[in-house]
Amino acid sequence: MSRENPVMCEQYLKDHNTEILCGPVNLSSCLDLSDHSGIITLTSPKLFRIRGRTLLLHIKALVDDREVLKEAVSKNRGSEEKGSASKKSKLENTKGKVEQLLDYYLPVPGVTVDRLATAASSKKMEYYLGCDWLHEISITIRRTKQTTVTNERTQRCAMLESNLLAEKLVRVICQEGPDKTPVAQSMALDILIWVASVRLSRHRSCRGDVKTQQMELVRVVEGNLVPLVKHCIIMAGRSVAHKCVKLIIICSEGMKNALDCTTVLFDGCVLQALLEWLPMITCCWSAGALRWYFLLLSRVMSLDVSATTGQKCVSLLLQVAQELRARTNPYHLLLQTRYW
Known part of the structure:
Protein backbone atom coordinates (compact mmCIF):
# COMPACT_ATOMS: atom_id res chain seq x y z
CA MET A 1 0.00 0.00 0.00
CA SER A 2 1.27 3.46 -0.87
CA ARG A 3 0.03 7.00 -0.72
CA GLU A 4 0.01 7.46 -4.50
CA ASN A 5 -2.43 5.66 -6.72
CA PRO A 6 -0.57 4.19 -9.71
CA VAL A 7 -3.77 3.90 -11.71
CA MET A 8 -3.89 7.68 -12.05
CA CYS A 9 -0.64 7.96 -13.97
CA GLU A 10 -0.67 8.03 -17.75
CA GLN A 11 1.99 5.35 -18.12
CA TYR A 12 -0.12 2.81 -16.23
CA LEU A 13 -3.11 3.51 -18.47
CA LYS A 14 -1.01 3.05 -21.60
CA ASP A 15 0.54 -0.19 -20.40
CA HIS A 16 -2.83 -1.75 -19.54
CA ASN A 17 -4.76 -0.16 -22.41
CA THR A 18 -7.33 1.34 -20.03
CA GLU A 19 -9.04 4.68 -19.56
CA ILE A 20 -10.46 6.36 -16.47
CA LEU A 21 -14.18 6.84 -16.99
CA CYS A 22 -15.09 8.14 -13.53
CA GLY A 23 -13.63 8.49 -10.08
CA PRO A 24 -11.62 8.04 -7.96
CA VAL A 25 -13.91 8.44 -4.95
CA ASN A 26 -12.87 8.35 -1.31
CA LEU A 27 -14.89 5.58 0.34
CA SER A 28 -14.90 7.29 3.73
CA SER A 29 -16.79 10.27 2.28
CA CYS A 30 -19.67 8.03 1.17
CA LEU A 31 -20.41 6.24 4.45
CA ASP A 32 -23.76 6.67 6.14
CA LEU A 33 -24.27 7.62 9.79
CA SER A 34 -23.63 4.06 10.97
CA ASP A 35 -20.08 4.09 9.48
CA HIS A 36 -20.64 0.49 8.39
CA SER A 37 -22.17 0.87 4.93
CA GLY A 38 -22.63 3.40 2.18
CA ILE A 39 -23.66 3.96 -1.42
CA ILE A 40 -21.24 5.23 -4.06
CA THR A 41 -22.46 6.52 -7.41
CA LEU A 42 -19.92 6.42 -10.22
CA THR A 43 -20.96 8.33 -13.33
CA SER A 44 -19.62 10.83 -15.84
CA PRO A 45 -20.40 12.10 -19.36
CA LYS A 46 -17.62 9.88 -20.66
CA LEU A 47 -19.33 6.84 -19.16
CA PHE A 48 -22.49 7.72 -21.10
CA ARG A 49 -20.54 7.76 -24.37
CA ILE A 50 -18.67 4.50 -23.84
CA ARG A 51 -19.79 1.43 -25.77
CA GLY A 52 -17.60 -1.15 -24.08
CA ARG A 53 -19.11 -3.98 -22.07
CA THR A 54 -16.11 -4.62 -19.83
CA LEU A 55 -15.68 -2.23 -16.91
CA LEU A 56 -12.86 -2.48 -14.37
CA LEU A 57 -13.59 -1.39 -10.81
CA HIS A 58 -10.29 -0.61 -9.09
CA ILE A 59 -10.22 -0.48 -5.28
CA LYS A 60 -7.01 0.51 -3.55
CA ALA A 61 -6.15 1.19 0.09
CA LEU A 62 -4.02 4.26 0.72
CA VAL A 63 -2.23 4.79 4.06
CA ASP A 64 0.19 7.38 5.32
CA ASP A 65 2.91 5.10 6.72
CA ARG A 66 3.01 1.33 6.94
CA GLU A 67 5.44 1.23 9.84
CA VAL A 68 3.28 3.54 11.94
CA LEU A 69 0.27 1.38 11.22
CA LYS A 70 2.12 -1.81 12.15
CA GLU A 71 3.29 -0.28 15.40
CA ALA A 72 -0.23 0.81 16.28
CA VAL A 73 -1.58 -2.65 15.50
CA SER A 74 1.09 -4.34 17.63
CA LYS A 75 0.31 -2.05 20.56
CA ASN A 76 -3.38 -2.80 20.25
CA ARG A 77 -2.69 -6.52 20.17
CA GLY A 78 -0.45 -6.27 23.23
CA SER A 79 -3.08 -4.38 25.19
CA GLU A 80 -5.68 -6.88 24.03
CA GLU A 81 -3.58 -9.80 25.26
CA LYS A 82 -3.10 -8.11 28.65
CA GLY A 83 -6.81 -7.45 28.86
CA SER A 84 -7.66 -11.05 28.00
CA ALA A 85 -5.17 -12.32 30.62
CA SER A 86 -6.72 -10.15 33.32
CA LYS A 87 -10.18 -11.27 32.28
CA LYS A 88 -9.05 -14.90 32.47
CA SER A 89 -7.71 -14.47 36.00
CA LYS A 90 -10.95 -12.84 37.08
CA LEU A 91 -12.94 -15.65 35.54
CA GLU A 92 -10.82 -18.24 37.34
CA ASN A 93 -11.36 -16.47 40.67
CA THR A 94 -15.11 -16.32 40.20
CA LYS A 95 -15.36 -19.77 38.68
CA GLY A 96 -15.89 -21.49 42.02
CA LYS A 97 -18.63 -19.07 43.05
CA VAL A 98 -20.45 -19.53 39.77
CA GLU A 99 -20.27 -23.32 40.11
CA GLN A 100 -21.71 -23.15 43.61
CA LEU A 101 -24.61 -20.97 42.46
CA LEU A 102 -25.35 -23.21 39.50
CA ASP A 103 -25.19 -26.34 41.64
CA TYR A 104 -27.55 -24.74 44.15
CA TYR A 105 -30.21 -23.57 41.70
CA LEU A 106 -29.86 -25.90 38.70
CA PRO A 107 -28.17 -29.25 38.22
CA VAL A 108 -25.83 -27.91 35.53
CA PRO A 109 -22.50 -29.74 35.26
CA GLY A 110 -19.25 -27.84 35.67
CA VAL A 111 -18.29 -28.52 32.06
CA THR A 112 -20.51 -25.62 30.94
CA VAL A 113 -18.65 -23.16 33.14
CA ASP A 114 -15.31 -24.41 31.82
CA ARG A 115 -16.44 -23.98 28.25
CA LEU A 116 -17.66 -20.42 28.86
CA ALA A 117 -14.43 -19.44 30.62
CA THR A 118 -12.29 -20.90 27.83
CA ALA A 119 -14.31 -19.13 25.14
CA ALA A 120 -14.06 -15.79 26.95
CA SER A 121 -10.31 -16.06 27.47
CA SER A 122 -9.54 -17.16 23.92
CA LYS A 123 -11.64 -14.47 22.26
CA LYS A 124 -9.50 -12.01 20.29
CA MET A 125 -10.25 -8.97 18.23
CA GLU A 126 -9.90 -9.14 14.47
CA TYR A 127 -7.59 -6.58 12.91
CA TYR A 128 -8.29 -5.50 9.36
CA LEU A 129 -5.94 -3.61 7.08
CA GLY A 130 -6.84 -1.83 3.87
CA CYS A 131 -9.45 -3.57 1.76
CA ASP A 132 -9.97 -6.23 4.44
CA TRP A 133 -12.55 -3.87 5.93
CA LEU A 134 -14.83 -4.51 2.96
CA HIS A 135 -17.10 -7.38 3.98
CA GLU A 136 -19.56 -7.20 1.08
CA ILE A 137 -19.70 -5.30 -2.20
CA SER A 138 -22.87 -5.06 -4.27
CA ILE A 139 -22.57 -3.55 -7.76
CA THR A 140 -25.59 -2.30 -9.70
CA ILE A 141 -25.24 -1.10 -13.29
CA ARG A 142 -28.01 1.15 -14.53
CA ARG A 143 -28.64 2.28 -18.06
CA THR A 144 -31.01 4.78 -19.58
CA LYS A 145 -34.40 3.63 -20.72
CA GLN A 146 -34.85 3.38 -24.46
CA THR A 147 -37.36 5.75 -26.04
CA THR A 148 -38.67 6.50 -29.51
CA VAL A 149 -36.59 9.68 -29.84
CA THR A 150 -34.30 9.66 -32.85
CA ASN A 151 -30.62 9.42 -31.95
CA GLU A 152 -31.49 9.57 -28.27
CA ARG A 153 -28.04 8.47 -27.13
CA THR A 154 -26.31 11.19 -29.13
CA GLN A 155 -28.75 13.82 -27.93
CA ARG A 156 -28.36 12.74 -24.32
CA CYS A 157 -24.58 13.02 -24.53
CA ALA A 158 -24.94 16.44 -26.17
CA MET A 159 -27.17 17.57 -23.29
CA LEU A 160 -24.46 16.65 -20.80
CA GLU A 161 -21.77 18.59 -22.66
CA SER A 162 -23.63 21.65 -23.93
CA ASN A 163 -23.19 24.91 -22.02
CA LEU A 164 -25.80 26.57 -24.22
CA LEU A 165 -28.42 24.12 -22.98
CA ALA A 166 -27.51 24.91 -19.38
CA GLU A 167 -27.91 28.63 -20.05
CA LYS A 168 -31.32 28.10 -21.66
Missing part, protein backbone atom coordinates in the same frame (compact mmCIF):
# COMPACT_ATOMS: atom_id res chain seq x y z
CA LEU A 169 -32.46 25.95 -18.75
CA VAL A 170 -31.40 28.63 -16.29
CA ARG A 171 -33.39 31.22 -18.24
CA VAL A 172 -36.47 29.00 -18.12
CA ILE A 173 -35.97 28.50 -14.37
CA CYS A 174 -35.69 32.27 -13.87
CA GLN A 175 -38.87 32.68 -15.98
CA GLU A 176 -37.16 34.67 -18.70
CA GLY A 177 -38.36 32.49 -21.57
CA PRO A 178 -41.70 32.30 -23.38
CA ASP A 179 -43.02 29.60 -21.04
CA LYS A 180 -43.25 31.03 -17.51
CA THR A 181 -45.43 28.34 -15.97
CA PRO A 182 -44.43 26.53 -12.75
CA VAL A 183 -44.51 23.22 -14.63
CA ALA A 184 -41.85 24.36 -17.09
CA GLN A 185 -39.78 25.77 -14.24
CA SER A 186 -39.92 22.48 -12.33
CA MET A 187 -39.05 20.40 -15.41
CA ALA A 188 -36.12 22.67 -16.26
CA LEU A 189 -34.83 22.29 -12.70
CA ASP A 190 -35.06 18.49 -12.94
CA ILE A 191 -33.08 18.43 -16.19
CA LEU A 192 -30.44 20.83 -14.91
CA ILE A 193 -30.04 18.83 -11.70
CA TRP A 194 -29.48 15.68 -13.76
CA VAL A 195 -26.91 17.42 -15.96
CA ALA A 196 -25.09 18.86 -12.94
CA SER A 197 -25.10 15.55 -11.04
CA VAL A 198 -23.49 13.68 -13.93
CA ARG A 199 -21.18 16.41 -15.13
CA LEU A 200 -19.89 17.49 -11.71
CA SER A 201 -19.18 13.97 -10.46
CA ARG A 202 -15.63 13.30 -9.33
CA HIS A 203 -13.51 12.49 -12.37
CA ARG A 204 -9.74 12.61 -12.64
CA SER A 205 -8.48 12.24 -16.17
CA CYS A 206 -5.00 12.71 -17.58
CA ARG A 207 -6.38 15.47 -19.76
CA GLY A 208 -7.63 18.71 -18.26
CA ASP A 209 -10.78 19.07 -20.34
CA VAL A 210 -12.96 17.47 -17.64
CA LYS A 211 -12.20 20.16 -15.07
CA THR A 212 -12.75 22.86 -17.68
CA GLN A 213 -16.23 21.55 -18.49
CA GLN A 214 -17.11 21.38 -14.81
CA MET A 215 -15.96 24.95 -14.21
CA GLU A 216 -17.98 26.23 -17.17
CA LEU A 217 -21.19 24.68 -15.87
CA VAL A 218 -20.68 26.10 -12.39
CA ARG A 219 -20.02 29.56 -13.84
CA VAL A 220 -23.39 29.43 -15.63
CA VAL A 221 -25.17 28.78 -12.33
CA GLU A 222 -22.96 31.20 -10.43
CA GLY A 223 -23.78 34.07 -12.78
CA ASN A 224 -27.52 33.60 -12.18
CA LEU A 225 -27.62 33.02 -8.43
CA VAL A 226 -29.49 36.24 -7.65
CA PRO A 227 -32.43 35.56 -10.02
CA LEU A 228 -32.41 31.89 -8.98
CA VAL A 229 -32.92 32.83 -5.33
CA LYS A 230 -35.66 35.26 -6.31
CA HIS A 231 -37.70 33.04 -8.63
CA CYS A 232 -37.04 29.65 -6.99
CA ILE A 233 -37.12 30.50 -3.28
CA ILE A 234 -38.70 33.89 -2.62
CA MET A 235 -41.39 33.64 -5.30
CA ALA A 236 -41.87 29.87 -5.49
CA GLY A 237 -43.26 26.95 -3.53
CA ARG A 238 -41.61 24.38 -1.33
CA SER A 239 -40.83 21.78 -4.03
CA VAL A 240 -39.22 24.29 -6.40
CA ALA A 241 -37.18 25.77 -3.55
CA HIS A 242 -36.03 22.29 -2.57
CA LYS A 243 -34.85 21.59 -6.13
CA CYS A 244 -33.07 24.93 -6.32
CA VAL A 245 -31.20 24.31 -3.06
CA LYS A 246 -30.30 20.83 -4.30
CA LEU A 247 -28.87 22.30 -7.51
CA ILE A 248 -26.79 24.84 -5.60
CA ILE A 249 -25.40 22.19 -3.23
CA ILE A 250 -24.50 19.91 -6.16
CA CYS A 251 -22.58 22.77 -7.78
CA SER A 252 -20.83 23.56 -4.50
CA GLU A 253 -19.76 19.96 -3.90
CA GLY A 254 -18.74 19.62 -7.55
CA MET A 255 -16.43 22.61 -7.27
CA LYS A 256 -14.88 21.21 -4.09
CA ASN A 257 -14.23 17.88 -5.83
CA ALA A 258 -12.80 19.58 -8.91
CA LEU A 259 -10.44 21.83 -6.96
CA ASP A 260 -9.77 19.43 -4.04
CA CYS A 261 -10.44 22.10 -1.42
CA THR A 262 -12.92 22.61 1.40
CA THR A 263 -13.96 26.18 0.58
CA VAL A 264 -14.65 27.57 -2.87
CA LEU A 265 -15.54 30.95 -4.29
CA PHE A 266 -18.94 29.63 -5.35
CA ASP A 267 -20.10 29.42 -1.72
CA GLY A 268 -19.22 33.08 -1.22
CA CYS A 269 -21.35 34.01 -4.23
CA VAL A 270 -24.23 31.99 -2.78
CA LEU A 271 -23.90 33.89 0.50
CA GLN A 272 -23.98 37.25 -1.27
CA ALA A 273 -27.08 36.25 -3.27
CA LEU A 274 -28.88 35.12 -0.12
CA LEU A 275 -27.97 38.28 1.78
CA GLU A 276 -29.22 40.42 -1.09
CA TRP A 277 -32.69 38.92 -0.75
CA LEU A 278 -32.71 38.64 3.05
CA PRO A 279 -34.69 41.89 3.59
CA MET A 280 -37.37 40.58 1.19
CA ILE A 281 -38.08 37.26 2.88
CA THR A 282 -41.21 38.79 4.41
CA CYS A 283 -42.65 38.56 0.90
CA CYS A 284 -41.86 34.85 0.62
CA TRP A 285 -44.73 32.88 -0.87
CA SER A 286 -44.21 29.64 1.03
CA ALA A 287 -43.15 28.75 4.56
CA GLY A 288 -41.46 25.61 3.22
CA ALA A 289 -39.45 27.69 0.76
CA LEU A 290 -38.44 30.00 3.61
CA ARG A 291 -37.18 26.97 5.53
CA TRP A 292 -34.99 25.91 2.60
CA TYR A 293 -33.71 29.48 2.36
CA PHE A 294 -32.42 29.47 5.92
CA LEU A 295 -31.04 25.94 5.60
CA LEU A 296 -28.94 27.08 2.66
CA LEU A 297 -27.96 30.24 4.54
CA SER A 298 -26.79 28.22 7.55
CA ARG A 299 -24.61 26.13 5.23
CA VAL A 300 -22.62 29.11 3.90
CA MET A 301 -22.94 31.48 6.86
CA SER A 302 -19.51 30.48 8.20
CA LEU A 303 -17.91 32.37 5.28
CA ASP A 304 -19.30 35.68 6.59
CA VAL A 305 -16.29 37.07 8.44
CA SER A 306 -17.80 40.55 8.86
CA ALA A 307 -20.93 39.30 10.69
CA THR A 308 -23.19 40.95 8.12
CA THR A 309 -25.62 38.04 8.25
CA GLY A 310 -26.20 38.40 11.98
CA GLN A 311 -26.75 42.15 11.73
CA LYS A 312 -29.28 41.78 8.93
CA CYS A 313 -31.12 39.03 10.81
CA VAL A 314 -31.32 41.20 13.95
CA SER A 315 -32.66 44.16 11.97
CA LEU A 316 -35.20 41.87 10.33
CA LEU A 317 -36.37 40.60 13.72
CA LEU A 318 -36.75 44.18 14.94
CA GLN A 319 -38.92 44.99 11.93
CA VAL A 320 -41.09 41.95 12.62
CA ALA A 321 -41.44 42.96 16.28
CA GLN A 322 -42.47 46.49 15.31
CA GLU A 323 -45.03 45.13 12.86
CA LEU A 324 -46.52 42.85 15.50
CA ARG A 325 -46.64 45.73 17.98
CA ALA A 326 -48.38 47.94 15.42
CA ARG A 327 -51.01 45.28 14.77
CA THR A 328 -51.91 44.93 18.44
CA ASN A 329 -55.68 45.13 18.90
CA PRO A 330 -57.04 46.01 22.38
CA TYR A 331 -60.10 43.85 21.78
CA HIS A 332 -57.85 40.85 21.19
CA LEU A 333 -56.12 41.55 24.50
CA LEU A 334 -59.51 41.77 26.19
CA LEU A 335 -60.54 38.40 24.78
CA GLN A 336 -57.25 36.88 25.93
CA THR A 337 -57.80 38.07 29.50
CA ARG A 338 -61.38 36.75 29.39
CA TYR A 339 -60.59 33.20 28.27
CA TRP A 340 -57.22 32.64 29.89
